[in-house]
Amino acid sequence: xxxxSSNRERYNPKFTEICIGNVSCNTxxxxxxxYFEQFGSIVQxxxxxxxxxxxxxxxxxxxxxxxCMKARPHHLDGHHLYVKRALPVDDEHPRERFETTRDLMVxxxxxxxxxxxxxxxxxxxxxxxxYGRLYACKYCQEKNFRYILVEFADKDQVDRIILDKPHxxxxxxxxxxxxxxxxxxxxxxxxxxxKQQSHVIIKDAIVDDNYDYTKVRNGFSRSNSGAKxxxxxxxxxxxxxxxxxxxxxxxxxxxxxxxxxxxxxxxxLKQLDANTEQTNLLQKDREQEYAKLSAEYESKKLExxxxxxxxxxxxxxxxxxxxxxxxILSEEKDKTIQLEAEYAQKSKVLNSKQPFSPSSPCLxxxxxxxxxxxxxxxxxxxx
Numbered sequence: 001x002x003x004x005s006s007n008r009e010r011y012n013p014k015f016t017e018i019c020i021g022n023v024s025c026n027t028x029x030x031x032x033x034x035y036f037e038q039f040g041s042i043v044q045x046x047x048x049x050x051x052x053x054x055x056x057x058x059x060x061x062x063x064x065x066x067x068c069m070k071a072r073p074h075h076l077d078g079h080h081l082y083v084k085r086a087l088p089v090d091d092e093h094p095r096e097r098f099e100t101t102r103d104l105m106v107x108x109x110x111x112x113x114x115x116x117x118x119x120x121x122x123x124x125x126x127x128x129x130x131y132g133r134l135y136a137c138k139y140c141q142e143k144n145f146r147y148i149l150v151e152f153a154d155k156d157q158v159d160r161i162i163l164d165k166p167h168x169x170x171x172x173x174x175x176x177x178x179x180x181x182x183x184x185x186x187x188x189x190x191x192x193x194x195k196q197q198s199h200v201i202i203k204d205a206i207v208d209d210n211y212d213y214t215k216v217r218n219g220f221s222r223s224n225s226g227a228k229x230x231x232x233x234x235x236x237x238x239x240x241x242x243x244x245x246x247x248x249x250x251x252x253x254x255x256x257x258x259x260x261x262x263x264x265x266x267x268x269l270k271q272l273d274a275n276t277e278q279t280n281l282l283q284k285d286r287e288q289e290y291a292k293l294s295a296e297y298e299s300k301k302l303e304x305x306x307x308x309x310x311x312x313x314x315x316x317x318x319x320x321x322x323x324x325x326x327x328i329l330s331e332e333k334d335k336t337i338q339l340e341a342e343y344a345q346k347s348k349v350l351n352s353k354q355p356f357s358p359s360s361p362c363l364x365x366x367x368x369x370x371x372x373x374x375x376x377x378x379x380x381x382x383x
Contacts, residue, residue, distance in 0.1 A: 015062050015163055016043075018069075020055040021082035033057075035076055040064025056086055069156050085159040095182040096162060103179035104128070104150040104158050107187055120169070124148060125241070127167075132157040133249070136242035142184060144191040149179060151242070153249070 023032065029047060032055060036042065041060040048054040059065050065085065074081040087097040106124065117139070125137040133153040140149045152158055158178060161167070167174040177183045 015085075016060065016065055017056060017058045017086035018065055019084050019086045020057065020074075021084075022079055023055055023081065024077040024079040027077045027079070032076065035074075036068065039068040039071065085156065085163065087159060087162055093177050093183055093186065095180060096178050099178065099180050099182075100155045101158060101178050101180055102152045102155050104152065104161060105177050105179040105183060106148040106150065107175040107177070108146045108148065109175060121148065124150070124169070128152075128161070131160055133245065135245050136239070138239070138242075142188060144188045147187075 020032075020036075029045075033042060033045060036057055039059070041064070043058045043060050045058065046056040048056075059068070068083065069085070072083060074083050084100055090096055121137060121139070125134070128134055128137065128150050131152070134150055134157075135153060136149070136151040138149055140147055161176060162178065165176060167176050177187075
């Protein structure tokens with residue numbers, strides 16, 4: 001297997017140009033160019049519409065295009081950008097530059113030059129594996145032609161193979177194209193005309209009316225049955241190969257997902273450990289603060305009890321003093337009442353001994369201001 005792509009110039013718009021679709025009408029050209037300049041130097045660009053649409057950007061080197069394609073998906077101003085390699089105009093397959101697919105079609109037109117189809121399929125698989133991961137490489141039968149279907153993991157791999165045409169199997173040119181409906185129609189029409197011409201030639205070449213067509217038909221059937229068994233065996237091998245690739249991809253994805261989950265769970269466990277340690281520290285701080293507050297509470301409680309005892313003692317002392325003064329006051333009141341009673345009695349007795357007569361005026365001294373005059377002290381002493 002070989003390709004002439006290595007002999008081409010690497011700086012070529014056919015290889016270094018990309019097509020960008022689904023650009024937002026709100027995206028400014030400067031913003032779009034600034035976004036795609038992160039992958040390399042832009043030589044030129046072309047906007048199909050001033051308010052969005054498709055944009056063609058040409059990079060300086062092929063590696064810049066590869067970096068841009070590896071960075072998919074691209075998003076800008078809320079839009080998912082459809083980015084693909086720009087393909088040249090192909091008159092034989094005009095729809096290839098517009099449609100994208102992960103399937104490649106290799107039309108077999110070698111005649112009987114291929115001795116071992118199994119070996120050819122294996123070499124073809126190894127050759128196209130250099131463009132990236134592929135899932136299947138198997139023989140298929142269309143209405144008027146046979147072809148090999150190669151299923152890739154990425155649409156960009158198919159575009160790279162189309163750009164690298166022509167491809168050769170030793171000295172034979174491989175008819176490589178995208179597996180799209182328009183190409184099927186083109187190839188069916190092409191090989192249908194070839195088949196009609198072949199039938200006409202065979203019919204004109206046979207002039208013997210006694211020619212035994214049964215042997216030819218039987219031989220054709222046997223060769224067909226053998227080819228069919230071979231195709232089925234190859235299809236089975238291709239299916240096994242495809243399933244192995246799918247299983248390998250699933251294993252890789254599982255391993256990647258497992259590593260991501262392990263890293264995520266490890267990070268979560270570390271965070272939980274940190275949170276647990278922080279919680280323990282907070283718990284210790286709260287316990288210490290609680291012990292401190294408890295000790296302070298006990299101290300205040302003892303102090304309050306002491307103050308209560310002092311207050312009760314003061315209340316008791318105040319009560320005793322109050323009772324004592326009340327007793328003294330009561331005794332003084334009793335004495336005062338007794339003295340007033342004695343005074344009243346003595347005044348009455350004194351008044352009864354000296355009756356007052358209006359005809360005999362009583363002389364009062366000018367200094368006396370009370371009436372009746374108070375009894376003399378000697379009378380009190382005598383009584």
